[in-house]
Amino acid sequence: MSVAVIGSGAFGTALAISLAGNGPVTLWSRSAEQARAMCDRRENAQRLPGVRLPDALRVTADLSETEASETLLLAIPMQKLRGALTEHADALAGRTLVACCKGIELKTGLGPVAVISESLPDARPALLTGPSFAHDIARGLPTALTLACADADLSATLQAELTTANLRLYRTTDTFGAEFGGALKNVMAIACGAVIGAGLGDSARAALMTRGYAEMQRMALALGARPETLAGLSGFGDLALTCTSDQSRNYRLGLSIGRGETFDPTITVEGAATARAVATKAKGMGLDMPITDCVTGLVNQSLTLTDAMAQLLARPLKEE
Numbered sequence: 001m002s003v004a005v006i007g008s009g010a011f012g013t014a015l016a017i018s019l020a021g022n023g024p025v026t027l028w029s030r031s032a033e034q035a036r037a038m039c040d041r042r043e044n045a046q047r048l049p050g051v052r053l054p055d056a057l058r059v060t061a062d063l064s065e066t067e068a069s070e071t072l073l074l075a076i077p078m079q080k081l082r083g084a085l086t087e088h089a090d091a092l093a094g095r096t097l098v099a100c101c102k103g104i105e106l107k108t109g110l111g112p113v114a115v116i117s118e119s120l121p122d123a124r125p126a127l128l129t130g131p132s133f134a135h136d137i138a139r140g141l142p143t144a145l146t147l148a149c150a151d152a153d154l155s156a157t158l159q160a161e162l163t164t165a166n167l168r169l170y171r172t173t174d175t176f177g178a179e180f181g182g183a184l185k186n187v188m189a190i191a192c193g194a195v196i197g198a199g200l201g202d203s204a205r206a207a208l209m210t211r212g213y214a215e216m217q218r219m220a221l222a223l224g225a226r227p228e229t230l231a232g233l234s235g236f237g238d239l240a241l242t243c244t245s246d247q248s249r250n251y252r253l254g255l256s257i258g259r260g261e262t263f264d265p266t267i268t269v270e271g272a273a274t275a276r277a278v279a280t281k282a283k284g285m286g287l288d289m290p291i292t293d294c295v296t297g298l299v300n301q302s303l304t305l306t307d308a309m310a311q312l313l314a315r316p317l318k319e320e
Contacts, residue, residue, distance in 0.1 A: 003161065004069035006084075008034060008059065010047040010134035011100060012075025017048075017138045018164045020056040026069060032061035051138045063091050071096045071161060073128065074116075077268045078103030078183075081112055085119040096124040098147075098158065102182035102238075103270040104277040111179030113148065124151065126158055127175060129182035130233035131241035133248075137167065144168045146234035148178035170233060177229025180220040182238055186250040186271030187278060188212030189242035190295050193254020198305055200258075208291065209243050215289050219278065222285060257298050258305060272299045290315060 005016040008029035016027040029035040038044055038059040042052055053059070066072060072092065076084050078101040085092060097120070099112035110118065116125035130145035137143050147162065147169045149155035155171040163169050172178060191212060195204045216239070217230050229235060242248040246255065250271035256263040263269075279296040282289040290312060297303025303311075 002069045003071045003073065004028060004066035005073045005075055006063075006066070007075035007100075008038065008044065008047070009075060010044070011132075011137075012073070013038075013044045013048050013053075014051075014134040014136075014138035015073055015075060015100065015128075015167075016057050017051065017054060018140070018167050019162065020054040021164050021166075022161075024056050024058065026066050027057060027059045028063055028066055029059060029061050035059045035061040048134060048138050051135075063088060067091070071098060071158065073098045073100050073162075074112075075100045077101055078112060078270050079106060079273050081105070082115050082119055085116065089120060092123060093120050094122045096126065096154065096158070098126045098128050098162070100128045101270065102129055102186060103274045104180075104183045104281070106273045106277045109277050109281040111176070111183060113150075113175045113179055124154055125149070125175075126155065127178050127182075128162070128169075129178050129238070131237040133241075133245070135247070140166045142166050142168070144170065144233055144237075146178050146229075146232060147171045148175045148234070149173065150175055172226075172229055172232070172234075174226045174229040176223050177220055177225030178234040180223060180225060181216060181230050181232075181235030183270070183274050184216040184219065184278060184292075185212075185235065185239040185242055186269075187275045187292050187295050188216070188239060189248050189250035190254040190257070190269075190271045190275065190299065191291050192243040193248075193251040193256075194258040194295075194298060194305055194308075195254075197255035197258020200309070205243065209239060212243075212291050213239055215291055218287055219282060219285075219289065222287060253299075271295070275299055 004026040005012045006028045016025050019025045113125045126149035132143045159169045159171045192205045249269050253269045275295040294308040
C-alpha cells in the first residue's frame with residue numbers, strides 16, 4: 001500500500017496516524033514551519049495536542065515527496081478544495097484522490113467528488129465520509145465510515161487499503177448520496193446547536209433532527225441518491241453524531257448562535273457555507289427546505305433565533 005494524506009489539520013493528521021498502523025504514510029502540510037514542528041515534536045501540537053505521531057508517519061511540506069503514493073487522501077476544507085486542486089494540478093492529475101471533506105461548494109452547488117471530477121478529469125475520485133471526530137480516530141477509538149466511489153472495483157481496492165485496526169469502512173457506489181448526506185447533516189447540526197444553546201430543550205432538538213433528516217432525503221433523492229445511503233453512516237449516522245456532540249464545530253457554531261455569543265472566525269465550519277449553497281440549489285430545484293432556509297438566515301444574521309423558531313412553528317400542519 002502507498003498512501004499519502006494532503007492536509008495536516010486535525011482530521012488529516014488523525015487519518016495519517018491511523019493509516020500508519022498499516023505501513024509508512026506521508027502527511028503533507030502546506031506550512032513548512034508546521035511540518036518542521038511536527039517532525040521535531042512528533043506531535044501536531046496545534047491541532048491534535050497530546051497525540052504522538054507514530055514512527056511510520058513522515059511529515060513534509062514538499063508535495064513531490066508524495067509522488068510515490070498511489071492514493072492521496074485530500075483532507076482539505078470543502079470551500080478550498082477546488083483551489084488546491086487547481087494549484088497542484090500537475091502533481092495530482094491522474095491519481096486516485098479521496099476527498100475527506102463534507103460540504104457543498106458555494107459557487108457551484110457541487111459536492112467534493114464532483115469538484116474533483118470537474119477540476120481533474122483524469123483523476124480517479126472517491127469520498128471518505130461518515131460519523132467521526134479527529135480525536136477519536138487519532139486515539140485509536142473504533143470508528144466506521146463510508147467510502148463512496150462510482151468505480152466498484154476501485155472502491156473495493158480502496159476499502160482494503162484504507163481500513164485500519166480502528167477504522168472500518170463500508171463502501172458504496174452512490175457518491176451523490178454520500179456527498180449530500182455528509183454535507184446536509186452539518187446544516188442540521190447548526191440548527192440543533194442553536195436550539196440547545198437557546199435552552200429550547202432536547203425535545204425540540206429531536207424534532208429538528210427528524211425533520212432535518214427528511215430535508216436531507218428530499219434533496220439527495222431528488223438528485224438521484226439511493227435512500228439506503230441516507231439511512232447509513234454518511235447520512236443518519238453522521239447526523240446523529242454531529243447534532244448531539246460539542247466536538248462538532250457545526251454544533252458549536254449553533255450553540256454560540258443560540259447563546260448570543262461570538263464564534264471564533266478562524267475555525268472552519270463547513271455547514272455555514274453549505275447552508276447558503278443548499279438553500280440556493282433547493283430554490284432552483286423547487287424543493288421546500290425550511291430548516292436549511294432558517295439556518296441560512298441565522299448564519300447570515302438576517303434572521304433572529306426567535307423569528308426562525310416562529311417561522312418553523314407557523315408552517316402548515318400536514319401528515320408526516
